[in-house]
Amino acid sequence: MASQSSSFLFQLLHSGEYSDFTLVCQEQQFYLHKAIVCPQSPVITAALQGEFQEARTKVLNVEAFDVATVRRMVNFMYTEEYEVGYVHEASGSATGHETERTEVTEALLCHVRVNAIADYYNVSKLTQLANSKIQSILRDSWLAESFSHAVKEASVSTGDVALHDIITSTAAYHIEELVEFQSFADLEVMSEFSIKVLRSCARRICDIESQLQYIQSVCKKEAVRADRVIGNIDNCLRTLSACSNDLVVIQGELS
Template sequence: MSSKTSASIGLAQLLNSEKYSDLKLVCQGQEFKVHKAIVCTQSPVLAAASNGSFQEAATNTINIDEFDAGTVKRMVVFMYGEDYDEDTRERGLDSVFEPKNEEVGIVNQDNEGSSLLTSTPFNLLLPMTTEILLRHIKVNAIADYYDIPQLKRLANTKIQNFLETNWSANNFSAVVEEAFNSTSDTALHKIITSTAAAHIEELVQHEDFTTVTVMSDFALGILRNMIATYKVKEELSAQKLQAAESRLQSIEVSYTYEKSLRDSESSRMDRVIENINDCLETLNKTQTCRNARCEAEFTCYIEHGGTANEPKYTLRCARCREGSGLLDISPPLYARDLGSVFSLDSILKEAGGGLSMNREHRVMSLTLEIYGWLS
């Protein structure tokens, strides 16, 4: 058991025993005997009332008329235990809240008649979730009134957690009314307004919310206009998103079609080049015409040069390769056709029906230089 827990239990026992109490808090006929050393060190307001020149200092009695007895109970429980429960039944402190025999003259119930809502039977119709929220808000209010910041923060934490886990638009108007009419704590107001903003579309559908007295017609009109504008923007965003998705699908279809065309063109180009290479290989191996009746000789060959990426093919005279070279060639005849050059593009245009050689993965040029005797 931690020292902090032990101290809390010790203070709770001190409160239960009422020993050494030197101050009474009286609310709706119910007395709470407390210790100045405990409560006045946590509340400068109570300290000023019990130590000043007021009647409270002389009688050591402080009357609390601004809050109900249940809320005062929770404040006292916190001062002695650093926590409180909405029904005040924790840490064995039930006896502290029992009425002081018949001279007090009240029953053992939380008489919260001074509340904004409990002055009429309407509170009997509220669901328990709303009642719990209202009790936490009243704790915030008494903490704000008596300047107990730790209690105020604790109440706000409980309210925030409760709204996040037990949200209901039903009777939320009662929560708004209580929060804005009973306390000036801006932190609590922010919690309430943030929650309302998060559920505003649901809330404006409830008639009781639109009749909240702290909400003017002007503010309500702004809220409704904002909701309408938000819905229009949301619809436009949805339309734009749908159009963008449709455009993307169209682009994907176009890309797939164009890629198919490029792949088909590339395959056709590969076949044409393969056919040309086969022809060149056949030409180099052939020395005579395949027509047996033809006596002509094939007196040329294709010389392969260049690089792997840019091969170069040169048409040369087979007789010159076997003889002494170009020095034996008759100058007039040689000069007539020397330097004739044919690129692979021109051959492909004839063979492939206008194929283009502008390809990313392959560029090949075929240069045919005519050497020899041409008639």
């Protein structure tokens, strides 16, 4: 039933039938329906119902975002999904790696821009979906260069706290690689001081990991040694028990 409903709404979107307001971005017009869009965006609702010009003209101009991003938001409002293309697995060739890097970067940037427009118009479910897609790429198709581009885009385009948390936690997880990556160090959000601190933290993490590996190695050796000692003790106890039995027999024969 949900799939049939989405299909119907998608057809309604593309036909423009029964449209009662228009979203305009760079001369591209989207003929939309308040009954579908307004429940998902209190910002658009306020613009169409208040004392603004949009309430009179039924035309809402979008200037802060590109057409592709607006289209993805609109598609989501009618289908609960949006597409940016596919991120392919890397091939073994240099060209393949370059293609993968470009695709991963473009996909991340598209999702960050979708997050930005969702945050701007307060479309909470779209914000969550965009963040989920961003997390999937960062988990399954990690590339430091692509991540750096995404950080740069997010720092200037969206105030979504959840996305900023995703970015900072991901940066912390990959900090050893990122602090040596020049495009990350060159980000405007990164000062020379903060980069030095992060590099010091990364070195400290490496030292702690080395110490942990050494301790684990020592513990493993001690565990093996303890097992060997316990085995020797068991052998000694069995020998003592056998000697004790022999002594009892000898005492019985003497008596």
